[in-house]
Amino acid sequence: MFSINRRTFIKLSALTGAAALATRFTRRPALAEPLIERPPEGVITDKYVATSCLNCATRCATRVRVTNGMAVKIAGNPLSQVSEGENCPRAHIGLQVLYDPDRLEGPMKRTNTAKGKGIDPKWTPISWGQALTEITDRLQALRAGGNPHKLVLFQGLNTISDEDVIRRFAAAYGTPNLISAEGLENEADMASEWLADGNFTQSAYDLANTNYILAFGANIVESQKPLARNLRMWGKMRRERPNRVKVVVVDPRYSITAAKADQWLPINPGTDAALAMAIAYVIITEKLYDADFVEKYTTGLDAYRQVVIESYRPEKVAPITGISAETIYKIAREFAATKPAIAWRGRGATGWPNGAYTGYAIFCLNALVGSIDVPGGVTYQINPEYKAMPALAEDDTAKKGKSQQRLDLGHTADFPAAETVTNQAADSIIAGRPYPAEIAIGFNSNFNMTAPATARWEEAMKKLPFYVHIAPSVSEMAEYADIVMPSPTFLEEWGYDHSPPGSGFAEVKLKQPAVAKLHDTMGIIDIIFELAGRLGGSITQSFAGMGRTAEEFVRFRTENLMNWQKWLDDGVWVNKSYKYYKYDSIFKTPSRKFEFRSGNLEARLKELGKSADEQAYLPHYEKADFFGDEKQYPLVLTTYHPVLKIESDVQNYPWAQEIYLAMHARGWGNFVEINKETAHELHIKDLDEVWVESPFGKLRAKARIFAGVHPHVVSIAMGQGHTAAGRWAKGIGINPNEITGVAYDRTSGQSAFYNTRVRVYRA
Amino acid sequence: MARWGMVIDLDKCIGCQACSLACKAENDVPHGSPEEQAKRREPYWHRVIAAAEGEYPTQRWEFIPMPCMQCDQAPCTTVCPAKATYHREPDHIVVQDYRKCIGCRYCIVACPYGVRHFNFKDQEAKPYHHPDLPPTLAVRGMWPYPTRVRGVVEKCTFCFHRIDQALREGKEVGTDVVPACVEACPTRARAFGDLDDPESEVSQLLATRTWFRLREEMHTEPKVFYLPR
Numbered sequence: 003m004f005s006i007n008r009r010t011f012i013k014l015s016a017l018t019g020a021a022a023l024a025t026r027f028t029r030r031p032a033l034a035e036p037l038i039e040r041p042p043e044g045v046i047t048d049k050y051v052a053t054s055c056l057n058c059a060t061r062c063a064t065r066v067r068v069t070n071g072m073a074v075k076i077a078g079n080p081l082s083q084v085s086e087g088e089n090c091p092r093a094h095i096g097l098q099v100l101y102d103p104d105r106l107e108g109p110m111k112r113t114n115t116a117k118g119k120g121i122d123p124k125w126t127p128i129s130w131g132q133a134l135t136e137i138t139d140r141l142q143a144l145r146a147g148g149n150p151h152k153l154v155l156f157q158g159l160n161t162i163s164d165e166d167v168i169r170r171f172a173a174a175y176g177t178p179n180l181i182s183a184e185g186l187e188n189e190a191d192m193a194s195e196w197l198a199d200g201n202f203t204q205s206a207y208d209l210a211n212t213n214y215i216l217a218f219g220a221n222i223v224e225s226q227k228p229l230a231r232n233l234r235m236w237g238k239m240r241r242e243r244p245n246r247v248k249v250v251v252v253d254p255r256y257s258i259t260a261a262k263a264d265q266w267l268p269i270n271p272g273t274d275a276a277l278a279m280a281i282a283y284v285i286i287t288e289k290l291y292d293a294d295f296v297e298k299y300t301t302g303l304d305a306y307r308q309v310v311i312e313s314y315r316p317e318k319v320a321p322i323t324g325i326s327a328e329t330i331y332k333i334a335r336e337f338a339a340t341k342p343a344i345a346w347r348g349r350g351a352t353g354w355p356n357g358a359y360t361g362y363a364i365f366c367l368n369a370l371v372g373s374i375d376v377p378g379g380v381t382y383q384i385n386p387e388y389k390a391m392p393a394l395a396e397d398d399t400a401k402k403g404k405s406q407q408r409l410d411l412g413h414t415a416d417f418p419a420a421e422t423v424t425n426q427a428a429d430s431i432i433a434g435r436p437y438p439a440e441i442a443i444g445f446n447s448n449f450n451m452t453a454p455a456t457a458r459w460e461e462a463m464k465k466l467p468f469y470v471h472i473a474p475s476v477s478e479m480a481e482y483a484d485i486v487m488p489s490p491t492f493l494e495e496w497g498y499d500h501s502p503p504g505s506g507f508a509e510v511k512l513k514q515p516a517v518a519k520l521h522d523t524m525g526i527i528d529i530i531f532e533l534a535g536r537l538g539g540s541i542t543q544s545f546a547g548m549g550r551t552a553e554e555f556v557r558f559r560t561e562n563l564m565n566w567q568k569w570l571d572d573g574v575w576v577n578k579s580y581k582y583y584k585y586d587s588i589f590k591t592p593s594r595k596f597e598f599r600s601g602n603l604e605a606r607l608k609e610l611g612k613s614a615d616e617q618a619y620l621p622h623y624e625k626a627d628f629f630g631d632e633k634q635y636p637l638v639l640t641t642y643h644p645v646l647k648i649e650s651d652v653q654n655y656p657w658a659q660e661i662y663l664a665m666h667a668r669g670w671g672n673f674v675e676i677n678k679e680t681a682h683e684l685h686i687k688d689l690d691e692v693w694v695e696s697p698f699g700k701l702r703a704k705a706r707i708f709a710g711v712h713p714h715v716v717s718i719a720m721g722q723g724h725t726a727a728g729r730w731a732k733g734i735g736i737n738p739n740e741i742t743g744v745a746y747d748r749t750s751g752q753s754a755f756y757n758t759r760v761r762v763y764r765a
Numbered sequence: 766m767a768r769w770g771m772v773i774d775l776d777k778c779i780g781c782q783a784c785s786l787a788c789k790a791e792n793d794v795p796h797g798s799p800e801e802q803a804k805r806r807e808p809y810w811h812r813v814i815a816a817a818e819g820e821y822p823t824q825r826w827e828f829i830p831m832p833c834m835q836c837d838q839a840p841c842t843t844v845c846p847a848k849a850t851y852h853r854e855p856d857h858i859v860v861q862d863y864r865k866c867i868g869c870r871y872c873i874v875a876c877p878y879g880v881r882h883f884n885f886k887d888q889e890a891k892p893y894h895h896p897d898l899p900p901t902l903a904v905r906g907m908w909p910y911p912t913r914v915r916g917v918v919e920k921c922t923f924c925f926h927r928i929d930q931a932l933r934e935g936k937e938v939g940t941d942v943v944p945a946c947v948e949a950c951p952t953r954a955r956a957f958g959d960l961d962d963p964e965s966e967v968s969q970l971l972a973t974r975t976w977f978r979l980r981e982e983m984h985t986e987p988k989v990f991y992l993p994r
Binding site for chain 1: 774776777779780781782783785786787789790791796797798799802807812813814815817819820821822824825826828891892893894895896897898948949950951952953954
């Protein structure tokens with residue numbers, strides 16, 4: 003890569019008439035690195051480029067300082083209103099993402115037929131022409147055989163523009179099998195809102211105007227998206243308003259959010275729904291609810307009230323949740339009295355086998371206190387309207403392919419409200435049911451790291467006859483690729499993006515290359531345009547009339563919003579208008595109201611021919627099924643995402659690695675965090691090497707005695723334990739997903755993450 | 766002349782460490798490695814420490830960002846045998862002259878805040894390092910980049926290069942231009958400005974909020990102030 007750096011630089015110096023300065027290159031011996039040509043001293047060219055970040059799904063607008071052709075600094079874009087010009091710490095890591103010395107430098111083909119974890123693929127470089135021809139031939143043959151549905155597309159974290167193109171490719175080619183990572187992240191959260199108001203989406207919360215936050219398993223300032231906005235708003239909520247917002251965090255682990263909150267309720271793992279229902283009990287029985295809102299805009303209160311009163315008296319719920327009845331009464335009264343208030347469902351609460359119902363129970367609290375689409379309450383995210391793409395051209399093969407059942411069994415009676423059941427795809431591929439997968443293409447995906455029970459993904463990837471991986475760096479999933487195609491990083495490519503729900507109003511961020519491409523890479527949009535062009539027929543037609551390159555495509559999609567020069571200069575388009583009280587349009591339910599009894603689910607189950615008892619339509623608590631016997635495995639394994647976990651699921655970034663765990667002032671790995679009393683009983687001391695053993699396997703790591711974890715819980719940070727590549731990531735820390743079991747939220751098909759029991763003992 | 770100070774609101778700070786990263790990026794501070802962390806030899810000009818008190822479930826944690834405290838009575842300056850660390854005039858920023866530093870590390874021992882770091886290694890050149898030349902060649906001695914030297918002590922400079930440039934360009938320090946850590950803070954927990962100017966944001970914050978400084982009992986008179994929750 004360094005030769006290219008140098009070449010790029012010299013080109014640039016020549017352009018600026020400063021080639022003479024190249025003689026001022028100084029060679030310095032480096033320790034661990036190969037020699038690197040040092041850019042000259044002094045600033046010859048200097049500019050700021052408005053672009054955006056992709057180190058997490060928030061996709062913040064940034065400005066990159068580019069000096070002498072090199073990106074040297076990333077700062078916020080003051081024009082962005084989602085984060086009010088701020089960036090979270092992840093944005094700074096962008097420099098190391100761009101200049102990662104372990105990036106893929108060109109397309110490669112596998113020569114080792116054996117596949118498996120840690121097996122060297124023995125890739126040899128090939129040309130882009132050869133790579134694309136080989137893939138096109140296979141795609142053509144599969145389609146000619148009438149089996150387009152046997153193509154599987156895996157999607158990790160991509161720009162919205164890449165996602166749009168990938169989705170269109172799947173539709174034009176004719177496969178229903180676009181497997182995104184949503185089924186590992188937010189589907190239960192999205193389904194819980196769908197149960198209540200018919201919007202299959204995460205909620206936006208009006209943090210600028212709220213007065214009270216009750217966060218269930220929501221790590222607002224570490225991992226909840228849109229993160230940079232949450233951070234900015236946190237500052238506002240604390241000290242930039244006359245009244246300081248009260249924040250209560252319900253979580254078995256003392257997250258940074260809990261540490262910075264006003265009150266922490268260490269709940270028994272998996273019992274958030276019971277607590278939410280008990281809070282509803284207090285609000286309903288003491289008539290603290292917003293009678294006007296409930297009367298006018300909701301249905302199903304009677305059925306809901308009945309189940310709440312029958313089963314969720316705080317005295318009854320206290321032993322389940324481990325939170326005293328007095329505390330429940332106090333929190334419930336505060337929540338109802340302090341308007342506007344928000345009940346926030348996070349993944350800690352919804353990443354369970356009963357996750358959607360838990361989320362539903364929490365979401366209903368917002369409706370009880372009238373916090374729906376009001377200033378300071380739950381708001382309804384407006385996504386930007388890009389210029390529409392021309393109508394899709396589909397031939398019969400595509401239509402037939404798409405009518406096939408999805409490999410991940412989404413939208414079946416098993417997972418009635420599922421869009422993507424990410425983790426099920428592995429089992430379906432292994433079993434070859436409902437049909438075998440023939441070709442797979444992964445776009446920045448790394449389910450081998452991020453999905454529970456990673457060994458199944460290893461088996462599934464081994465079984466795939468032909469796998470193509472597209473990403474800037476090697477990941478655990480990439481190791482299985484037959485052909486690997488490097489895409490550029492987000493600082494070298496074109497795209498458009500918007501943030502997940504949070505701001506309410508719409509904002510678009512442009513991605514434009516801050517620096518010239520470092521390696522022989524090709525962006526996802528360009529790869530797909532190229533494939534579509536080669537595949538011919540309706541697929542080629544489907545990609546006509548919206549530009550021939552990524553840049554042209556981005557320009558086409560965004561031209562209705564702003565003129566191109568302004569895009570390049572500003573990098574952000576904002577429409578700040580947001581109207582509250584849209585009660586005539588936001589409720590997408592049979593009753594056109596907010597439903598405490600889910601008519602949507604009833605209709606969906608009817609459609610799927612599945613019967614259910616009355617309870618299934620109401621928010622409720624069910625005791626979670628755990629993997630492992632309580633006697634043998636007395637502790638519950640919980641996981642969390644520290645703020646410096648980069649969401650491309652590549653972690654080869656020393657700035658992030660060295661300060662990875664802020665609470666422990668340590669980096670370069672992760673700990674098994676264990677409560678002091680529990681550790682004492684187990685004769686474990688701080689920093690002892692321990693085994694964490696579940697019914698599925700065991701991992702060895704250092705123990706950390708931590709006052710911030712429930713005595714029946716051990717917690718491990720995600721993001722470490724890479725095995726494939728990266729000099730600053732490989733072999734560092736452990737990946738708890740290796741020892742978790744496979745379970746799903748029954749409604750949304752989201753993977754459950756926190757219901758595996760373990761025992762911990764000294765190594 | 767201005768007396769630069771920093772105010773950090775611990776109620777707003779959420780320990781995200783954007784400040785530490787922005788500092789590394791701004792000042793080309795090298796990254797460490799697992800081995801260096803084990804030996805506590807990692808170079809930092811700024812870091813965030815966590816302080817805990819109490820036991821489960823009523824414990825309390827604070828995250829405390831730690832730049833150089835820029836003490837008016839700085840112990841590091843009095844112990845230095847080489848006069849390599851001193852208050853620069855006229856704005857009293859504690860600076861380190863790498864040409865004069867003999868690497869004895871007395872200042873590290875003397876600093877009550879542990880914010881000075883010894884440079885144990887030759888710096889690996891990184892493509893993302895700033896190539897900026899020193900504000901003026903005369904101050905090159907206390908300018909760590911483009912080329913760092915090993916065997917000397919390094920520390921936070923309050924980003925004096927930014928301040929100097931701002932003053933040269935007639936910009937307002939504290940509003941238009943602030944140190945990199947202040948600029949990067951997503952919760953806007955940090956403020957920077959002239960402590961002698963009663964209108965500055967820092968003075969206003971100190972006038973309206975309770976504040977404390979670290980290790981007040983050492984009488985070091987730090988110019989970094991913290992606002993408690």
